[in-house]
Amino acid sequence: MSEGRMQRQLSIDMEVLYRQHSRRVLASLVRRVCDFDLAEESMHEAFAIALDRWPQQGLPDNPTAWLVTTGYHRAIDRLRRRARFEHASDPLLDELESAPVDVDQAIEDDELRLIFTCCHPELAFTSRLALTLREVCGLTTEEIARAFLLKPTTVAQRIVRAKARLRDRQVAFSAPESSELAERLDTVLHVIYLMFTEGYSTSSGEEATRAELSSEAIRLGRRLCELVADADCFGLLALMLLQESRRSARTDASGNLVLLADQNRQLWDSRLIEEGLDWLWQALEAGEIGAFTLQAAIAAEHARAGSSEQTRWDRISALYDVLVDVSPTPVVRLNRAVAISMHQGAEAGMALIDELLESGKLSDYHRLHVARAEMHYRLGQQARAVESWHRALLLTSHPREQELLQRRIDEISKG
Template identity: 45%
Template sequence: MINVKQTGLTVEQEITSCYQRESGAVLATLMRLLNGHFDLAEEALQDAFTAALLQWPKDGVPNNPRAWLISTGRFKAIDKLRKNNSFSRYLTSTIPDDVVQTAPFEEPEVIEDDLLRLIFTCCHPALAIEARIALTLREVCGLTTEAIAAAFLIPVSTLAQRIVRAKNKIRELQIPYEVPDTDLLPERLHSVLAALYLLFNEGYSATVGHDVTCTELSLEAIRLTRLLSALMPQKEIIGLLALMLLHDARKKARMDEHGELVSLEEQNRTLWDQPQIAEGCQFVKKALSMGQADPYTLQAAIAAVHCEAPSFKETDWAEITGLYQVLLSINFSPVYALNHAVALSMRDGPIAGLKAIEAIEDHKALQHYYLLYAAKADLYRQLAQKDAALSAYKRALDLTQQAPEKRFIEKRMATL
């Protein structure tokens, strides 16, 4: 049993942490053990954590929480099927014999394959592209509905409806729980990469909560992307992996010793992980050598320019601005356009940046995006337009849900 006193957490906190860390992997393996039945696996997952809430405070946290949860969830599902006579035929015909047994579950080496199977199931082409990504982030990655809605820049209710419809469709169409044959992989790849990208973003810069980052999420996104790149060594995957590695390499400098946010300009670059930066840059070069640049590789190239700059002042903003222009030409996004405007302000000054922002700020997706207003506020501050800066900072403060971001904005307002 794990000694919770050594971790500094209560048993309840340990269970919550375990849910955030392990629920995707547990669900993925339960899906395999229960022959790909999504609803049954979800019920088994919830039953397992309910049992943990009852048992772990008395018996202690097991040494291998994941294996305990999978074993408990499997037994709960089998017991439920056995007690319900209407499922007797289902039990014998669709659940393999090796699942209906009493031996404790031994964690298999195929756990990573289970996660990939679940990702590809959630990203089946029969589902709408937005639903695929949302379902993957919710079920595989364990993100909250609120966090996913913030990533999509849409209302929570709209996001919740997408997830429900996607799960219903998986059940109705009996979408198989499998990594598809090689010739069918490309049609699902776009949504798989988008889900991994958003998972990493949520880990690197959490949309809600008391911390700047959620390291477990970003590391899981990197791990899954490495796994996928081994399965499919394509330039988009390599570019995405490079992007993740380069951003993740700077994580130690993004917070001070008190957990407060540190801007890129003020970061201590000696804290950046140089071996990881070197690896990321190598992947950028490899992806660029494989043909026309894709959005992930271009973003990785931008990150590489930041990482290789000796200081903030010595950053090659002309290079970054040019890369954003190429990115926008092949895949327009209002968020990319906002980042381009900020880079433009660094190259040509705050007035040029404000003009670029004014050209895009009416875009529907940016109306509730706090970084739009934070960027405007910073530019107004540089121009000594105090009232305009305070107004923009106030709007950004109202929109952000992350505690360190709020405190960072409040400090900027206090300087005015």
């Protein structure tokens, strides 16, 4: 193998290792140094050192622990340099130098601790979500902005202010007491689901999915269910498992996206479906039915259907009627419109889509225009369908979604 090819392979391997370990490393360093920026800088230094040493020395038995330990020492070095430059003592440096580097199984829970810290009630709800998605899940500001339908500059400002508020209020980087758990739980659940969603259907990059991100969200969901016997926790885990069961069928051999109606259901993971249905049953038995449990019940209807034609759209529409009362967001209203179009006909769904467009809340959301295009097509309005697909094509920047939409436009235009 040539030296250039070896370097390219090494770069790819390190990218994989970064995606696998960086979230846990950063979470562990934040807990230890109590500073987001210092932890992030030290983590990147640790990965740079790994890039230099691991090809010669081999991969450590525990790469995460190695990176945490190395990052911890780099943080101390940074603080020492800062103290020498400012000619002043640093209480944090004194504390870190005297504390043992307790790299152990606690790493497994550090992400969950950091999520609860970022979801502190001192922060506004949207700031909690943005901060956690950036610092814990590793999403870029642009990816978070797309998830919230906001400008990247707005999201960046919220993250900076959130960090400053946690620092100024001297918030402890630890799991909350049981009495404080309830007020943070709802945000934590939303963060884990947004993390899963980004892995299940990425908002940027060449790949259609990021399996390691959704897998980590499911791991955190399972851990949360162990710690908190809550109906919403069970419902969220059920929803993620049922959606994850379709992963193998969501793309073809070339990596192209495959729509739900066209997926080979033989490829769906029956083990994950069974586990998801078990958690859904526990959620239904546990108490008040929340938004995640309702969404899991909708996903369960798809999982139970042997084919697209056998899908019980009457049940799904009824579930969306309840969900829109519990969570009346524009996206839920859009999904309800699609379900109603499948149950009552495209005209009924189109009327609801037009209401959403008139409200202006989703006018730049490409999936609304995709749904509108499909309804136009079913009504025999091919020119309008192509127009809506073109509109959707302009509004999405993801190459896999662009390819899917262009294929659809080409198919209809040729027909």
